Amino acid sequence: MPRPVSRCVSAGHGMSDNALAEALNEALIAGLKERGDLNDPRLEDAFRSVRRHLFLPGAPLDVAYRDEAVPIKTDVDGSLISSLSQPSMIAAMLGQLELEPGQNVLEIGAGTGYSAALMQHVVGPTGAVTSIEIDNHIIKLAEENLQRLGLGYKVRIVQGDGAAGYSPRASYDRIIATASVWDILPAWVNQLKPDGILVAPIWLDALQFSAAFRCIEGGALFSSDNIPCGFVRLRGPMAGPRLxxxxxxxxxxxxxxxxxxxxxxxxxxxxxxxxxxxxxxxxxxxxxxxxxxxxxxxxxxxxxxxxxxxxxxxxxxxxxxxxxxxxxxxxxxxxxxxxxxxxxxxxxxxxxxxxxxxxxxxxxxxSGRPTAARLRLYLTPPGQTSRVPAGARVFERPYHQLAVWLEQEGAQA
Structure with a gap:
């Protein structure tokens, strides 16, 4: 989803690059807080400490600190393969994760390494962040960026199909996908702790929503926190149909x-x-x-x-x-x-x-102009009876039945 864009402050002549980067970053953070995209003090500290421009070598500072996505790699036909996501979208999705120090986190899709660096800052020295990426070119880019900041030994980037997760470092307190998915993959559910949170942009008809899934009874997943978004598709054999x-x-x-x-x-x-x-x-x-x-x-x-x-x-x-x-x-x-x-x-x-x-x-x-804040997603594995309200729209997916509805105002989430 195109999110509202905050424009950066203009800098005075003669300002050093470091001072300009700091001023632009502070303006970005102020805009994210003002719009309600950045509410967690730990995440705010991460955005302040991990400078975005260091993950975009060669990009002008004003480009690096705009609240806009930056393309990283395109296919031969010009279609986008990877990008550094819009800061407001990153802040919103990391907010959905509810990160805490000491947690073990898996990221599906490394990108530039920026999101992994933010998460590592929050989980701290007693936590761990693993990022799995299918594209060797993107792995090299992420590793170089992280090493430049001295984070190469803290964040582990591994090559592989993200659909399989990464079992050697499981189980995970938090899993986040940075590519849109057609279904939640069984490997992710199996590698998530019972009280964990799994955040992924999932397709609903022509729309995508970043959903914060939690495990409930019988292997089902439920999300009451769903944010409109727009991400490139997951790559590999589990990408789902072309839409x-x-x-x-x-x-x-x-x-x-x-x-x-x-x-x-x-x-x-x-x-x-x-x-x-x-x-x-x-x-x-x-x-x-x-x-x-x-x-x-x-x-x-x-x-x-x-x-x-x-x-x-x-x-x-x-x-x-x-x-x-x-x-x-x-x-x-x-x-x-x-x-x-x-x-x-x-x-x-x-x-x-x-x-x-x-x-x-x-x-x-x-109906009172209901918003996406009332959207509910309920994923049930095959053979399990779905307990969803009448009128919910049901999508059949490879590993789940996905029921979607708008909660009645004042109803229990």
Whole structure:
């Protein structure tokens, strides 16, 4: 998810690099605290002590300390393989972990080593952080960064498929994945202590949520702390299905749980129809979409409707669309909602998709505009009866049945 961006302070001429880095880091920390992304004093101390720019050699200081993700490696087709995540997202996910001194932590995906260094600072000399990474190039980068800071002997980076976890240093108090997953892998559950916490960005339809899972009865997992996010997919054979499809030779890319059944040629033909701008009925901001409306849509779709995200490769316009957003499709009709559109949508084909979306927006508003804070995730292994509320949406995954719902206001989490 694109999170609000905090801009760094401008520095005076003649300020040394160290002084500038300190000033930029303090401004970043202040912004994270102000928005509620950094609430744990131990994490705040870690962000202050572990300088982000040291994990981005050669990057300008103002880039290193923006609240933005920084690409690290791309595939041959230009798709992102690895990045240093947005600081607010890192702070939020490490907050979900509830780290404490002395804990044993496993990280799935090393990246630059920055998150591992932050976690090592919190767990301290009596704790341990292991990071497993499938890509040798990224391992080398992370190891060099950690060694430069004198942390090479404290944080252990191992090569391997993160789907298997790392049993030699199990069991773990905390496990965190820094790539999006289709399901929670059995190895992770087996290597987690019974009272541990497992944080992972998991796919729900076209959306991802960083979920903080805890083990409950019968091998089930439950999360009541779920944060909208957007991460690159887990690499390797357990990555799950591809959820994106390019529309013809255009720059438009659709991301959907139903993408395998979408006819790209038919969609391209639909979008060659004249576009019509429509108002959804509320002046909505990007935070309203990600934290409220889109989770509600995902859980309350009509049977014939399909929910999707969309983006534009190289930011090149297509079919009159020039900004990313989300979409709703029904037979013979599509409705595209740019995040920056303040409640306006662009319809193609018949008006059915626009009317369906307007009705869903009205239902969301009438329900009190529930947010992702009320989202609940319940994973049960095969053969176990799920005890979930009526109306929950259920996703079948390779190792679990995933039930998702919005908790009623005031209900017990």
């Amino acid at each position: 994106s499809k390019r529309v013809g030779a255009t720059s438009l890319v659709i991301v959907s749980n139903h993408v395998a059944g979408m006819d790209a040629a038919a969609l391209e033909m639909l979008m060659l129809n004249d576009a019509e701008e429509n108002y959804l009925g509320l002046p909505l901001a990007i935070s309203d979409y990600w934290n409220g409306l889109m989770p509600f849509l995902m859980l309350n779709l009509p049977d014939d409707a399909r929910f999707a995200l969309y983006h534009l490769l190289g930011d090149k316009p297509a079919f009159g669309l020039d900004n990313p957003g989300f979409a709703l499709f029904v037979p013979g009709s599509g409705c595209f909602v740019p995040y920056n559109g303040r409640g306006f949508a662009i319809g193609f084909g018949s008006s059915d998709a626009v009317l369906a979306l307007q009705e869903l927006v009205q239902r969301w508003a009438a």
